[in-house]
Structure formats: structure tokens, C-alpha cells
Amino acid sequence: MKKKVLEVKDLETSFFTHLGEVQAVRGISFDLHEGDVLGIVGESGSGKSVTSLSIMKLIEDPGKLKNGTVLFHEEDGNVVDFTSLDQREMNEYRGNDIAMIFQDPMTSLNPVYRIENQMVEVIRKHTDMNKEEALKRAKHLLELVGIPDPEAQIHDYPHQFSGGMRQRAMIATAISCNPRLLIADEPTTALDVTIQAQILELLRKLQKETKMSIILITHDLGVIAEVSTHVIVMYGGMVMEKGTVHDIFYTPAHPYTQGLHESIPQSTAKQKERLVPIAGSPPDLMDPPTGCPFSPRCPYTMEVCLEKASPLFAVSDSQEASCWLLHEDAPEEPDYEKAREAK
């Protein structure tokens, strides 16, 4: 049995704007084990990024972590609840144990400092290396992530790097203190597809060579399929389905997951099949639908779906989905027409 790295329980995060409460994350729970790559997939506004920021305690005003625990298991078995720490205590874990990379590497690197200074600063802050040792480590890391000629390029400023190189430099900085967990929030979304392939290859390599666990947040099912071992599908701030990558791609149980698969062109299809879009549009998180967030768009909506959100039902040992159709009392052939009228 692999060791646990992270346990998230009943996490709820809201943003209190002048227009009202935006419920970005509405009670999500999951476990992450050592060496796993957990893909969190969802559309814009599904709450996937807010989930990762909540884990890191990076939610700023007017946002608030309303409920839930984030248990981090340290290497020696010690368990800490991040939600009970203050920002100063949290800084002990950021960078050392958990590192994060973001979508846009230009805004996350400081434009007025050389790559060298930024990397050395991070390494020295988290280790007791001296300047020379830290510089040597930085060069080694740049080489590891595939920056050509790190000896010379380390002295460059971020704007002298291309988008792909910046993202590599970000990854190099993030892994500089051998974190137990790397959170990558849309790490390849801003990159071209050939550069994306290089970065995904790099993440795969790092995960294989170190024991590091990765949380990969993306809207791209293709990226998920490339690198993840486990997947969480989010919608309207809730978990719709979770399972191994195999479960989610070959035996999706939730109508939303199924809908996502049908709305993208199938790579294997020899003949052109018409795409099957999901009708309607994503929910307004200011006023989320009562019941299942997907119910207004779901082709199988029953009356119960409109009243109460479904809990997660086990589909197999590894797979769970929150859909009332999986309840033992769910009718074999529900009367969808009737429910649609009610809707």
C-alpha cells in the first residue's frame, strides 16, 4: 500500500463579492498517494484552481476557506492540518514540501531579476547551502529540465527565455527543494503543442525518477490522459466522478464525464461522427442549482436530482461517481420526460 501524501476532506471555499457569495468549491474530498499523478479536470468555473489554491492556503480576500481539512502527511509520518496553520507556519511547507507552478510563467517569474538570482534565492531560503552550492544546484536543475547550455543561460533575464523555457525554469525552481507534492495549475495551457509535449515528457520523467506526487489541473482531457494515474472530474464546484485514469476514460459512470468524452472528436474514429455537445451552459456559482449542479444540462435528470445533490457512490474498488442513477433504488428506466417537464 502506497503512503498517503494528502487528504482533503469536505473542502468549501467561497468568494464574498459585493454581488453576493460565489461558491467556488462546494465540499470536495480526495486522497493522494505517494508517486501518484492526480489530474483534476473541469471547465472554467468548475472550482479546480480554487481547490489547489485552498490546499496551499493562497486564497485571498474576499475569498474564504469556509470548511474542511487539508491533512498533509510528512515523510516521517507526522500529519499536519494546513487549515489550522497561520501564514507564517504555512511558509515552512510552501516550497519545501509543496511547490506550485502556474499557467503563465511570465507572471510568476520576476522580470527584473536574473533566473540565477531567483533560483538561488529559493534554494538558499529552503536549505542551508551557501551561494556557490546553490548556484551549482540551480545549474544542475536547469540541465535536468532540458535548458540548453545552462552555464550561460542561467544569467539571463526571464524575458530572454521563450515561453517553454520559462515554464522549464519554473519547474526547475519548484522542484529545487525536492517537494513531496507538486501542484501544476494548467502548466501547458499557454504553450504550443510541440512545447507542451516537451513539458509533459518532463513531468513524466520527474515523476518516474523521484517519488514526488503531482496534482495536475487542466481542462484538457488529452493532457490528463497523457500523464495522470488518477482523475477527479469537477463541475460546479463539486466532484462528479473520481477514479483511475482507466476508469474515467474507458468506463465513465457520470453523465457529465460521458458528455465530455462525446463532445470532443474521437482520435480513433475512422469515420466522421457528429459531435454530441452537452446542451446548455455551466452553472452560475452565485446561484448554483439546488441539487446536482449538472442536472439542468443532464439528459437523464430525475426528480431527485433537482432536489438534492447526489453523494459519491462506489462504482468499483477504484471508481466513485456522484449520480443518483447509481443509487440502489434508482429505477431501471427512469421517466426522464416527466422530470424534464418539471425542470
Added chain:
Amino acid sequence: MEEREPLLRVRNLKKHFDKSRGLFKREKRILTAVDDISFDIYKGETFGLVGESGCGKSTTGRTIVKLYKPTAGQIIFDGVDLASVPEKDMLPYRRKIQMIFQDPYASLNARMTVTDIIAEGIDTHKIFDDQEDPKQAKQKRIYELLESVGLKKEHANRYPHEFSGGQRQRIGIARALAVDPDLIICDEPISALDVSIQAQVVNMLEDFQKERGLTYLFIAHDLSMVKYISDRIGVMYIGKMMEIAPSDALYERPLHPYTKALLSSIPLPDPEHEDKGKRIVLEGDVVSPINPKDRCRFATRCNYSKVLIEKIEGQFVKALTDKYARETLLDPNTHELIVKENQLITEAIANRIEESGVKEFHINRAKCFTEAPELIEYEKDHFVACHFTEEIDKNTL
């Protein structure tokens, strides 16, 4: 495809931007966004244009509608060369060629209602002016359009900010359709939309094509969607057309090394696909399109443009001399630089390479680095711009 009557013929189109710097612009810097490309779009088809950011695909689209003035070349639309039509006479052609933009937030005027947005084109082109009651005819048309893009009559008097991204893109499509165009240039129309919404818009575009016999130029970087929607596809790289082929042929048998790498980079939504692990990962980054050298623009990243020279006693120095190095080599003992990438190997350097004890060394394939390849019809309807298409195809390189 059967009739094969070209609606648009682009010939040797160039769009250069002057980015010169310094006093009196003494430092000449010409950005060759689109550099001598030619292609046809047939009536009723969807021609996909793909490539990475900065390859010139959007510039191509915008130059065709003359949002940019072409630097050189012809844009022959329905027999008329738009490049030589003066701006004041462009109006009738602007009606025939419409555009849908990527960003549904930026491309709709926030101060106009949906009615105003859609009516603008109708008014500009005076479409209903010969009717008895132009106002009513216009209103009727607007309602019809809204309905056909899946919106309601009630939406007509609302402002863009009241709509979601997908709905705004529908308004953009309604605006384009309002003037009955023949050709619609779709510049990344679905890139800003959520996955579940993309399919709605793509299906809608396909339905309109069938109903109205529209022709599309579909510009996108999402390769799986382009394959899905296009009949034929052109692949661009730094201002040049690398390959043009029917969509199935291109994906089943890409011939250009860049296309091969590009297609193999698509992350497949299928964890156990047979092609997993067969990825061609390119080295390096896209080179700058400013003052490009006269050579294949893909040469620096191409896996076929390098030649392996193995160390054979007495031959090594000779084989390396006067060639260009593909890789940087440091002395394994002293870490001193022996030769830099793309540097000419003199006899002295060749001797040092031999002395360094390496067993093999990569050099540049000369032709790729000295001559720009032409786009040639290698097989029927399959055009490739590579010096070694046949050799790579038959695996004899």
C-alpha cells in the same frame, strides 16, 4: 470536393511588418509573418489552417480580408484579385467575406445591443434598402438569425455582457451570417470556449455550411478539432506553408517532418492508445521570424536535417571539415568550448573534435540550411515543402 471550383486562390502572398530599430531605423528588422504562401480554397469546403503561435495563420486570415495590406502577392476571390482592388472599392467584397474572431468578449462592442451588432453589417451593405419596408425586413432577419444560432427573440435588446462566452460566439456568428457571405474566415472561433460548448458551436458551423453552401477558412491550433471539421488542411511554420493535404491523408500519412512532429504532439484523450510513446519530441524552440535566413525554417529543429558522422580512423577529420556543426561540443576534460552549434568546422576544429575522443558527431545537412524548399505536389493533392520528401517517405535518407 467533386466540382473543385476554387472560390479563393491565394498566390505568393506576403505580409511583412517593419520592426526596424534605432536612429533612422538603421537596424533593419523585417518580420516575415506570412512569407510567400499559395493555396486554394474550393467552393463549399472547409480549409483548415494550423500551426503554432506566431506561425502567421491569423495574419493570413486577416490579410485575405485586407485588414492588413498585403506586402505582395495575389488574393483572387471569385476571379478578382483583391490585393489590387483599392480600399474604396472593397465594400462589396467585404460583404462576401466575413470573419468570426477568437475572443467573443473583445470582438463585440460592449455599448451596442445585440440588434445593433447584427444590424451594423446589414445597414453598411444596404441589404434591405430595395424592400418596401426595410426596417421591418431587417428586424425579421435579425430574429431569424438569432433563432438559427440558438438564441431567443428576447435577447435582441440585450448587451453583450449579459451573455456567456458561448452565447457571445453565437452572436458573432449571427453577425457574420447577416450579410449572406460566401466565405467565412473563422479565426480560432472555439479556442476561448469550454469543451462542452465547443461542440455546440462546431456543430452549428457545420449545419450552416450545409444549409447555405458556405466556404470556411478555419484557423485553429487545436489539431483534433481542425481534423474533425476540415476537408483539407494547410500546415504553417514561421510564415511558410509546410504541407497541404486532404485532412485524412494528412493525419494518416503526414510527409513533412514538422507535420509528423506536430501531429505526434497532440495529447490523445485515450490513456492506452497504440501511438502512446511514439511521440516525436522536438528539440529547441521556434526560431524568430525576424530577418529569417534563406533556408528551411524548420531545419534547426528537424530530426532529418542532421547527419551522424561516425568516427572512422583516418576519415573523421575529413568528413567533418568545412561542414556545419549541429551540436555544441565541450572538451570532456577541460570543459573548454571546441565548437558551437551551427559553427563552421575548420580543419583545426575537426582535429580537436577527433582528439576529444568522441565516437560520433552530428553535422547539419547542407541543403536544409542553405536553400528554402518549395511547396511541391508530391502526390495528388498532397503538397509538401521539404527537400527530402521522397527520401523520408521511402525511408532512404
